[in-house]
Amino acid sequence: MKLLSARMFARVIAPSPRLIALVALLVALAAAPGAWSAPAPIVLTGADRRPATSLNGEWATIVDPYFSGLFSFHHQEKSNGWFLNRKARPGDPFPTEYDFSKAPKLKVPGDWNTQHESLLYYEGPVWYERDFTYQPRERTHIFLHVGAANYHSWFWVNGQKACEHEGGYTAFNCDVTSAVHAGANFVVAAVDNTRHEDNVPTLETDWWNYGGLTREISLIEVPDAFIDQYDLHLSRGEGSAIEGWVHVAGSQPGAKVEVEIPELNAKTSADVGDDGRAAIHFSVEGLKRWSPDTPKLYKVAVRAGQDSVDELMGFRTVETRGTEILLNGKPIFLRGVSIHAEAPYRTGRAYSDKDAETLLGWAKELGCNFVRLAHYPHDETMLRAADRMGLLVWSENPVYWALEFDNPKVLAKAEQQLDEEINTSRNHAAIILWSMANETPATEVRTQFIETLASRARGLDPTRLITAALLVRGEGHTKIVDDPLGKALDVIGANEYIGWYEGKPETADVTKWQIDYQKPLIMSEFGGGAKAGLHGAETVRWTEEYQADIFRHQLPMLNQIDQLRGMSPWVLMDFRSPNRPLAGIQDEFNRKGLISEQGEKKQAFSVLQKAYKDGTIGKAE
Ligand code: GCU
Numbered sequence: 001m002k003l004l005s006a007r008m009f010a011r012v013i014a015p016s017p018r019l020i021a022l023v024a025l026l027v028a029l030a031a032a033p034g035a036w037s038a039p040a041p042i043v044l045t046g047a048d049r050r051p052a053t054s055l056n057g058e059w060a061t062i063v064d065p066y067f068s069g070l071f072s073f074h075h076q077e078k079s080n081g082w083f084l085n086r087k088a089r090p091g092d093p094f095p096t097e098y099d100f101s102k103a104p105k106l107k108v109p110g111d112w113n114t115q116h117e118s119l120l121y122y123e124g125p126v127w128y129e130r131d132f133t134y135q136p137r138e139r140t141h142i143f144l145h146v147g148a149a150n151y152h153s154w155f156w157v158n159g160q161k162a163c164e165h166e167g168g169y170t171a172f173n174c175d176v177t178s179a180v181h182a183g184a185n186f187v188v189a190a191v192d193n194t195r196h197e198d199n200v201p202t203l204e205t206d207w208w209n210y211g212g213l214t215r216e217i218s219l220i221e222v223p224d225a226f227i228d229q230y231d232l233h234l235s236r237g238e239g240s241a242i243e244g245w246v247h248v249a250g251s252q253p254g255a256k257v258e259v260e261i262p263e264l265n266a267k268t269s270a271d272v273g274d275d276g277r278a279a280i281h282f283s284v285e286g287l288k289r290w291s292p293d294t295p296k297l298y299k300v301a302v303r304a305g306q307d308s309v310d311e312l313m314g315f316r317t318v319e320t321r322g323t324e325i326l327l328n329g330k331p332i333f334l335r336g337v338s339i340h341a342e343a344p345y346r347t348g349r350a351y352s353d354k355d356a357e358t359l360l361g362w363a364k365e366l367g368c369n370f371v372r373l374a375h376y377p378h379d380e381t382m383l384r385a386a387d388r389m390g391l392l393v394w395s396e397n398p399v400y401w402a403l404e405f406d407n408p409k410v411l412a413k414a415e416q417q418l419d420e421e422i423n424t425s426r427n428h429a430a431i432i433l434w435s436m437a438n439e440t441p442a443t444e445v446r447t448q449f450i451e452t453l454a455s456r457a458r459g460l461d462p463t464r465l466i467t468a469a470l471l472v473r474g475e476g477h478t479k480i481v482d483d484p485l486g487k488a489l490d491v492i493g494a495n496e497y498i499g500w501y502e503g504k505p506e507t508a509d510v511t512k513w514q515i516d517y518q519k520p521l522i523m524s525e526f527g528g529g530a531k532a533g534l535h536g537a538e539t540v541r542w543t544e545e546y547q548a549d550i551f552r553h554q555l556p557m558l559n560q561i562d563q564l565r566g567m568s569p570w571v572l573m574d575f576r577s578p579n580r581p582l583a584g585i586q587d588e589f590n591r592k593g594l595i596s597e598q599g600e601k602k603q604a605f606s607v608l609q610k611a612y613k614d615g616t617i618g619k620a621e
Helices: 006-013 017-031 353-366 380-389 408-425 444-460 484-488 505-510 544-559 603-614
Strands: 057-063 105-108 125-134 140-146 152-157 160-166 172-175 183-192 217-223 226-234 241-249 256-261 266-271 277-283 298-304 307-313 318-321 324-327 334-340 370-374 392-396 431-438 465-471 473-475 478-481 491-495 512-515 521-525 564-567
Touching: 105 125, 140 152, 140 160, 160 172, 217 226, 226 298, 226 307, 241 256, 241 298, 256 277, 266 277, 307 380, 318 465, 324 564, 334 353, 334 392, 334 521, 353 380, 353 603, 380 392, 380 408, 408 431, 408 444, 431 444, 431 491, 444 465, 444 484, 465 484, 465 521, 505 544, 544 564, 544 603
Parallel strands: 334 370, 334 564, 370 392, 392 431, 431 465, 465 491, 478 512, 491 521, 521 564
Antiparallel strands: 057 105, 057 125, 125 183, 140 172, 140 217, 152 160, 152 183, 226 241, 241 277, 256 266, 256 298, 298 307, 318 324, 473 478
């Protein structure tokens, strides 16, 4: 009998996570071979700060409008679908009617719509395949990290289902430990951006439904006990105490967690409890608080056992006091602009540092200290850039217009996306506002739906402010903000289009505002369209002069609103929208940008810039 080597002996005594996962899979498959269920993906806070094996680059793709790669002619999920990445063999008793090795390539990250003219309008499933080599280490978990995939996505590694995910704007991580092996591997993804009524967002949006693997993809390897989520923030009120928690998946109660800020000579440790969490609270000397004027970031090491995450983050407090917003205890006015994640110049879904630097660079040039990232969670690259450049952020869950508010499945989807948004991005000093929704109808069922989300967000993160962009109603020349949802919010957002969808620009001069809440108000949208370079009388729509005139009348009106504590006019840059076909003017772009998608600044840019730089707009208290 062959003697067992020490290593083999160790394996018999303490089987590795890989072996456990493999056995669990075999048991599941034995139980129901067709049941292609896979563990739900998880959220990894600070995933972009971890060492990773990038899977970005060219992926083979097959457009599959009838989804025949996954569903049979009787619409049953196939067990021999294209996820097997099968190659035809001579003598096969059946045809193999796809071959990724011969398929065209698309870049990842990147939407498919702007990479190939024939795909600009395409809504449906697209298959992606990529080969990679890997050397797994012992006693580790391997996660397939997906920055975002719009809208519904499925992932397989070496033919084994890794995960399924719904939601196009949040990151998720699929455990592929049992599927990855040493040497050559392949990953297959199916991404379907077909719009459905019960999606979040639903059928109608005023932005292009860019499909695909729109953000970075990588493999992240962590020890068997690893830090999956953590929250570190400056406690309100007190001088400088940092508090929060660190959750360690797969840890033993009593295991140690450490948090260190070397630059401040500050270090603390805490024990993990039964729930895998270690509570953090320690005082620090000499901390420089983060603010738009001083966007100070600190290296923060979070350690637990074999695992560690090296964060780069700022510390600040945000709260309200009556109708004021206090940043680090001082009243602040949010000089902002709204931004879609549309890539400048090349168009398509933004994802890169360069995209973020360009968009936020323009916002800084405008004189902003605040940006509303609409209408869905933006990329971590954008949030890191906001931390670095000193821009406060409104981050929004894509509860947009008229969802199926009476459908519990839709609520569950909105909750899942909210959890992913908050748990992924909770350590960005820049984010001060979680927005629950935009322009939803003031019905009872809608209010309950969003109140549920708002209390969930408060439970997940009591350190930030909850808001939403509300529709306003009018009586004569009075605009009234009394949507019942306002009760559930810390800060009221309101959208109005005086001078564009209603009235003339000068109508603003005679408009009064009635705000039924003693809370800070942010005018989260106002503005009008203009084709860059189109000039004429200021009474002529679509000219730069007309758009500039809207702003010239809006600013004094807004200055009349006592509790106005911020604004984010619509919108920094023109963006692609299926609702905007006006030939020669819109050409499928929403033209309310202060800058065109080709970087041409319109007159309104200078009107707002002057007001922001002269400080003639807004009162912090
Ligand atoms: C709405 C909406 C935006 C839209 C804008 C517009 O208020 O929130 O998503 O793009 O108006 O009509 O331009």
